[in-house]
Amino acid sequence: MKLAALLTSAGINTAVSVVLFSLYSVLRKQPSFVNVYFGAKIAQVRSRQQDAFRFDRFVPSPSWILKAWETSDEEICATGGLDAVVFVRMIVFSFRIFSIAAIVCNFLVLPLNYFGKEMQRHQIPAETLEVFTIANVEEGSRWLWAHCLALYLVSCCACFLLYLEYKSISRMRLAYFTSSVSNPSYFTVLVRAIPWSREESYSGTVARFFTNFYASSFLSHQIVYRSGSVQKLVTDAGKVCKMLKLTPRELHIGSNSMRCGLCGTTASFSMLPMDAEGDKGRSDFGGSDLRKKESAAALVFFRTRYAALVASQSLQSRNPMSWVTNLSPEPGDMYWSNICVPYRLLWIRKVAILVASMALVAFFIVPVSLTQGLVHLDKLQKTFPFLKGVLKRKAMSQLATGYLPSVVLIIFMYMVPPIMLLFSTLEGSTSRSGRKRSASIKVLCFFIWNVFFGNILSGSVIERFSKIFKDVNYLLATAVPSTATFFMTYVLTSGWASLSCELMQPFGLLCNLFYIFILRNKDVTTYGTLTFPYHTEVPRILLFGLFGFVYSTLSPLILPFLLVYFSLAYLVYRNQILNVYVTKYQTGGTYWPIVHNATIFSMVLMQVIAMAVFGLKKSTVASSFVIPLIIMTLLFNEYCRQRFQPLFMQIPAQILIEMDRQDEQNGKMKEIHQKLTTSYTQFKSKSRTLGDPMPPNNNCRLEDLEINPGKSPVHHLSS
């Protein structure tokens, strides 16, 4: 690809982005779309709506950018939870390391590449982009030492920054533990695989077991009920009915997975309200019918947080497949239908899903390799001779090489996250946040294998599969630098476009227009609120990080584009966290270990590829100089794993004991215990949703569990 083609692509994308960003700044001021662009605030403040027609509603303005820029991390944490902070820190980390890399590589490596002697020189606009990559450096050149130095600098800075981030996020996680004082999940243990007995109901068995072994700390318990299929039908009917008719105040607790289109299964419970206390008296759930509907799982409440922690960590009984205990997720985070899945089936589900997702990751490469064919213009002309005429025009050919391949790829890519989320649902995760976290790991593997390696190994990968193992070294060293240009366009199209898309919320916008113009529903705030789609956004940012690391020393021209992407991402995502997404549940920052591991993987890959390239350029000394760097990076990772990772798996006993003591001294414990038994409601009262206003405890999560309850800012709807 020529430099001009790249610039064309950059031009198109910039124009599109600017237009969309301006459009957004206009649309967000329209009262009709307030529920699309201010979902989070609607959940907080339910009253103010200005409908007055003013002229400045139609003038593009950068005020939202200022707002997103000025907001502090504490406010982000208060609105979006620790996960949102981790997400923002990930972008900040990427921006920092790649601005260092951009300075080092563009001033040190790029000139050396350009003045290398391998290729013929043209005038700059007509220059092929490969002149700017390491491919242009002579074999055995002494200049490769500069590349080696750059590699060391980038790696060391990355390790240093990673360490600082891990440390500060660990500290935030500890603060998150201590600040969430009234979090009922710390007192609650989720017990699965309760053994079945003929004489007693599950409820009786649980009560007997825990009063026997945990007499001093056992408070009460709550059995999880299976939901029949008839109930499901009623629910679904009610949901459709409401979608078309009802006021928005009932719907804001609607399906949070609406955005993913395919995963409709996840919403089966969200509309079936019934109090845990109330349900025992209800006619359709009474007597022996109730016992039949009990599943072998229960929530057990303890008097202190420490007692719950202890009970959750031990192996309970002689049979490891019964009385399985874990700390319970937060009430809003419970994934009730998966909790009812018999525990003895879970392992086989996990194995099946592992196989299925590996198969998806492996065989998705077929469409990817087909799209890759579009980049090679000559190939395309050979396959479709009738295109020759069209492609001879310069503009068209530049469009075809610079824009189309990425677009096709992106369309394919949008199908994957919903499938992976479905897989994670079937896997049997007991919490919504856990499900999303597991999906994000799957999507990340998918992205790295299919987008990155899929493009490098290119079209003919399936035929050559046996050869790959043989000369993987050679392949990496030659194919990686030459695909740099493709990834540059990928950053331009997929990266920039996805940000505009994220900002515009086209799906929400369409839904809204559908409500207003097709259904003639005048109350426009009907569009349900969303939770942040970590499972698509985290892998995407990490994928761009992978590009950045791998190409920083080989083809540093990609770095400026990445920097623009990361700075836009910083603004856009902060805006979205503040305005659009509702935080119903969070993992408490456990996305960071994923980020850390993926970054280490990217760095090691960068080093291995650099080693292979140096070897190919016949600079064996430089090549072998990379080996200690790889070893040091791996050792650094191992150290971080020892030093920080346990905090993301377990809660330190010390903290919980101290919290318990404080509450006992303040005399708050009684109050917490009273709240505790009503905090988990599996079914929300059916009669209520059909007419009455929402029970108050649907809002309590947002207020109770905020990280800095004192600081919770009351935002206004439009700035």
Next chain:
Amino acid sequence: MKLAALLTSAGINTAVSVVLFSLYSVLRKQPSFVNVYFGAKIAQVRSRQQDAFRFDRFVPSPSWILKAWETSDEEICATGGLDAVVFVRMIVFSFRIFSIAAIVCNFLVLPLNYFGKEMQRHQIPAETLEVFTIANVEEGSRWLWAHCLALYLVSCCACFLLYLEYKSISRMRLAYFTSSVSNPSYFTVLVRAIPWSREESYSGTVARFFTNFYASSFLSHQIVYRSGSVQKLVTDAGKVCKMLKLTPRELHIGSNSMRCGLCGTTASFSMLPMDAEGDKGRSDFGGSDLRKKESAAALVFFRTRYAALVASQSLQSRNPMSWVTNLSPEPGDMYWSNICVPYRLLWIRKVAILVASMALVAFFIVPVSLTQGLVHLDKLQKTFPFLKGVLKRKAMSQLATGYLPSVVLIIFMYMVPPIMLLFSTLEGSTSRSGRKRSASIKVLCFFIWNVFFGNILSGSVIERFSKIFKDVNYLLATAVPSTATFFMTYVLTSGWASLSCELMQPFGLLCNLFYIFILRNKDVTTYGTLTFPYHTEVPRILLFGLFGFVYSTLSPLILPFLLVYFSLAYLVYRNQILNVYVTKYQTGGTYWPIVHNATIFSMVLMQVIAMAVFGLKKSTVASSFVIPLIIMTLLFNEYCRQRFQPLFMQIPAQILIEMDRQDEQNGKMKEIHQKLTTSYTQFKSKSRTLGDPMPPNNNCRLEDLEINPGKSPVHHLSS
């Protein structure tokens, strides 16, 4: 190799075994060798010695075989602990599955192989052994279905037997927990990485931390002291001195790793006796000197077993690298010098040892491949032309092919377990049993890679390394059947000879003779007692299991030899457990998961190789019929991992709570607490060893911690 050569080899080995077994039955009756062959009993009964000269002392007799056969599993458990039972069960399992395999394969598969049509038929004694392998079956033959059927039968029986064994050993492990009532390790938590503070000694820090957070259950603590290098010198001098002079009663607690020759580092503490209580008053340990010698580790005693379990499982503090808690090993099992290693260095040690042992496993293949050259007679003659004359003689050539290669290999192999034990020591295991367990895994990997794959991939492996990945399938399918004969001779030489060796204890015998005839030390019971060398014996048995599985359908002629080996092993090892080895510590049966996983690995390998062979014989349907079998085997393994493995990692809380309650009801708790604080002694009193009799608590472990205290049989010295 011809059948005759194999029979020659079998003849030689049988003769050698019979001679050695008879010799053993004579030697064991000699009072001079009583400490070599009755170490375990000397440890129990210290008085009776008959020195009367009787004629029947010099007549070979099979009485020991009867004794070994008749002993029940309970007696084995009482003498050798649960680990010994697991070891015996492993042999029994191998014997059972391979007798089934021998019946199925020798009656179903062997005739089909023999009447296949690929090779020229000779008279039976001159027949090459390959006639009996699958190599003799025609391509695309329908008879391959019989092989496939045999494969299914063997796999299903193996899974069934494995399940039964895992289940019964789990039950035994549970019984082991409940029966070891006064085990002090259940009350004790090993705390490492105590944070350093300027104001306080480690001892003070520990006391403050645990009285703060575990006020209700904390009993007392005991700091672990570093041992200076001067101390070490004194110890070593004292040891040598004693070795030459002292009475056996002091020496029976000597180095238990004496047998391994190389691992001398392990014995640095065993001779330095000093009471934990007494040491504070001693002049060389007083005042600030004492504080300097404190290491950042301590033993913390709790009031109940459950409290200790709880404290050991939680993450204690905000920094995961400080206050690391684990359940403590038993007093006799403590590996004091490793406990003093700073915790922050452990991870890097582990990484280094992992790399070192992988390097050893990988590069040991060079001598192995050289020895393999000896099997191919024609190659040998080409390399060393002067040998041609010698090798032309029939007997010599049969000796060279049937016996020598295995002998050379065995000599190399004896070097490996001590090295691996040294590695496991450096890795920083806190218990002797854990160290041996870790070494046994390393040795197992070593055996499987070097003995099995090393021989199959044969001499030219290093040059062809790049090709191996390409046609690993082809290689397995052709090389595995053709090396069957080598492994038959390996079973004969290494297997049978190692059993005779085990029985004769040549090293102990030589030491003893050295004492008697060179040092003129008339008191003959000076040879130290040994603990069972699980790290060499478990991998060996599993290696033979691997041979059995892989060759059961391909070349079933190996099975009878294996069966003889396993039945001899059953008798020999039971005899050794009863008479020779002392049980100072045990893992409580945690060798079984290793056995289980290795067996599953062998089975999957068998199935994959069979699939490759079927494919090569152009029976694709039979080949693809193996795939469901592989999947089922892996699923079975996953199920067992879920169902049984947690029991081998954690102690069920239920059991400990019940034990605590029982002790509290009986009023035994006080007594246990009193014993507890004196049960762990890091240094044994120096002045005592040099003259006084042993302090009683050196024997207490054997008596206290026996699994069935009531049943403890008092054996007589000779039967």
